[in-house]
Amino acid sequence: MAEFVxxxxxxxxxxxxxxxxxxxxxxxxxRETKRKRENLLNKIFQSQRSVADYADFIRHEKLIHKWITEKERSQGQNLSELKHSIVTRIIKLYREGLRFCPNEERLWDNFIMFSKKSIPHEVTGIYEKMLAYHGDKPTVWCNAGIWVHENVGNIQKVKEIFFRALQRHPDSEALNITFFIILLKEASKMSCTPTSKTTPSEQELGLERAALVYRNSKTKISNVFYFMKLLKGCEGEQYVNITASLQKEIIDDLMINFSREESVWDALAQRELQGLSMIDLKSTSLKSSILIEENIPQKPILATGDAEKSQTSEDREDKLFPKGKSIWQVRTLKRRIELCVHVYQVGVRTVPTATMFSNFINAMLKLNQDLTNQPILKRKCLAIAFKEGHTFKLMNEDHYYACIKMLLKGAKGVENATKMLTEATHLKKTLLYYEMWMVVYMTENNDKKFLEIFRKAKDQLEPATSVSLWRMAITFFKTRPSEANEKFLKFFKDAAMQLSLEFAPFRGDYLEYISATSTLDRTRREYDELSKMPPPCLELHRKMADVESKALSVFRVDKSRWRKCYENATHYFGKTNSQVWIDYIKFERDQGDPKNMAHLYERAKSTLDKQLVDNFMTEFTLLKAII
Incomplete structure (x- = not known):
């Protein structure tokens, strides 16, 4: 160590x-740079040094290197020799730090990251040393293999790394997927021409290596998403044609082992939409072909009578793969949508779950975001998805909402929406269903039906959850003709009189409306009644105080009614809210009797929770200073 320093x-x-x-x-x-370096050197020289001491020294040297680089750029000098000397020192510090603490994985990662820029030819060797201490981590093996493949180009060395890795971690998904993709990349570069009639081509041998990795891994890994990732890897632009048989094999295994997984059917349906059809991969030995292709509709979903062309010019040109180089048949957008829908329909019958129907409907909703091509077909497919989800009673609230919106745009929209919502609420009584139902009748201005659904919802939902329905009812009747005014006021007051805490805000709103449309006497009567109703509402007292302040300026009435609002506020909220006391004191100071301020101050101190008293006293002191 002394020699190193x-x-x-x-x-x-x-x-x-x-x-x-x-x-x-x-x-x-x-001199300052010397001093800092000497301190850092002394730290790594002491016997009780830590990996943090090496990290601090390395960080300092990197800052010096960055500073020198900036000087070189700004002054136009060649400082490469100086920079090289600093880089060499950083590398030595890394090596010495790793000799001292080889188990520090982050230090290895930082060393490799630095070496990739400064000494890339040594990175492979650094990875090998790291693996001696951290070979228990599949990620390190993956990173080493990827580096050698991408930067050294030695495929034999890559294979050696992954074979060693898989001996230690045979069930590692990351290792198997990475090795599989690397082998596909290599196969895509190989010649596809066989050297003789009996000898397979280099590409076929390369693909067989990838297939062997897959077949070996599937005996050890049973996670459906692992198989899905491998299938997705085969769909890369470079490999989608050459891996056809491998795709078929993976799909067959998925259908044999995971045919009850919703994600599998979702992926297969999306493949049909992309143009990767099972029809092009069919084989009599494959269960997947039997399941998916059985009863594939030969007739289009869109009836010939529909006013939409079965093939647009864009459809005919919609080729996903280069002509003459693809094993995939070029299909129109219309046909791809039909095949996609068919796979979803098989899926929802095989796996009739809420998730499966959600996948189906979401896919159709996404299709309908762009109606430039095949709009009628897309809408019809969405209608099919909604209908099947509703029929199987497995559609979620959001999808019912989207379905109702679609139905209302069509003929007999209200009738169809009402029928669907009636059936939906028989299955599950939720706030959203009733909100949608009430919106249907709001758009129709049907008072009778609107009121009927509102009452049904009020009876069947918990009061605390139905606040939004009350607001809808109040808004609806407020916009109705003047003869419905009494109905509106009744709704408004009924909402204000509800005993659930969630309804308290209605009281202030109701009082404000009464004060704007009726007499002061009626407003006071309503306030007196509402102020006695649980639960208490602070906004009610504040709004009544505002009403009294305006009345006093106009009618010069007694201030006792105004004071009553503050008294009520402190009675109900004086324990937990210091501001109600401050407001009361301000009233006495500015409008009432300033002599009452001291009495209110003492009342507040004895009433408020202890943790609020200090803050109240500070605010009161500020109030007195203003007087």
Whole structure:
């Protein structure tokens, strides 16, 4: 260790001389740099050093290197020798730190990241040393293999790394997927021409290696998403044609082992939409072909009588793969949508779950976001998805909402929407269903039906959850003709009189409306009644105080009614809200009797929770200062 520190000190001397000679920085800055480095050297020299001490020294040297680089750029000098010396020191610090603490994985990662820019030819060797200590982590093996493949190009070395890795981690999904994709990349570069009639081509041999990795892994890994990732890997533009048989094999295994998984059917349906049809992969030995292709509709979903062309010019040109180079038949958008829908229909019958129907409907909703091509077909497919989800009683609330919106745009929209909502609420009584139902009758201005659904919802839902329905009813009747005004007021007051805490805000709103449309006497009567109703509502008292303040300026009435609002607020909220006391005191100071301020101050201190008293006293002191 002493030799290592002494070597660093010796190599630093020429650097300081060069910095001084080239005028990179003044003498005092050089002295400060020396001092910092000496402190850092002393830390790594002591017996109780830690990996953090090495990290601090390395971080400092990187900052110096960055600073030198900026100087080189700004002054136009060539400082490559100086920078090289700093880089060499950083590398030595990394190596010494890793000798001291080889189990520190983050230090290895930082060393490799630094080495990829400074000494890329040594990165493979660094990975090998790291694997000696961290070979228990599949990610390290993956990173090593990827580096060798992408930067060294030695496929034999790549294979050696992954074979060693898989001996230690045979069930690692990351290792198997990474190795599989690398082998596909290599196969895509190989010649597809066989050297003789009996000898397979290099590409076929390369693909067989990838297939062997897959077949070996599937005996150890039973996660459906692993198989899905491998299938997705085969769909890359470079591999989608050459991996046809491998795709078929993976799909067959998925259908044999995971045919009850919703994600499998979703992926297969999306493949049909992309143009990767099972029809092009069919084989009599495959269960997947039997399941998916059985009863594939030969007639289009869109009837010939529909006013939409079965093929547009864009459909005919919609080729996903280069002509003459693809094993995939080029199909129109219309046909791909039909095949996609068919797979979803098989899926929802095989796996009749809410998730499966959700996947089906979401896919159709996404299709309908762009109606440039095949709009009628897309809408019809969405209608099919909604109908099947509703028939199987497995459609969620959001999808019912989207379905109702669609139904209302069509002929007999209200009738169809009402029928669907009636059936939906028989299955599950939710706030959203009733909200949708009430909106249907709001758009129709049907008071009678609207009121009928509102009452049904009020009876069947918990009061605390139905606040939004009350607001809808109040808004609806407020916009109705003047003869419905009494009905509106009744709804408004009924909402204000509800005993659930969630309804308290209605009281302030109701009082505000009464004060704007009726007499002061009626407003006071309503306030007196509402102020006695649980639960208490602070906004009610504040709004009545505002009403009284305006009445006093107009009618010069007694202030006792105004004071009553503040008294009520402190009675109900004086324990937990210091502001109600401040407001009351301000009233007495500005409008009432300032002599009452001291009495209110004492009442507040004895009433408020202890943790609120100090803050109240501070605010009161500020109020007195203003007087």
């Amino acid at each position: 002494e070597e660093i000190r010796e190599r630093l001397l020429p650097e300081y001389e060069q910095m001084k000679t080239l005028g990179i920085c003044p003498d005092d800055q050089i």
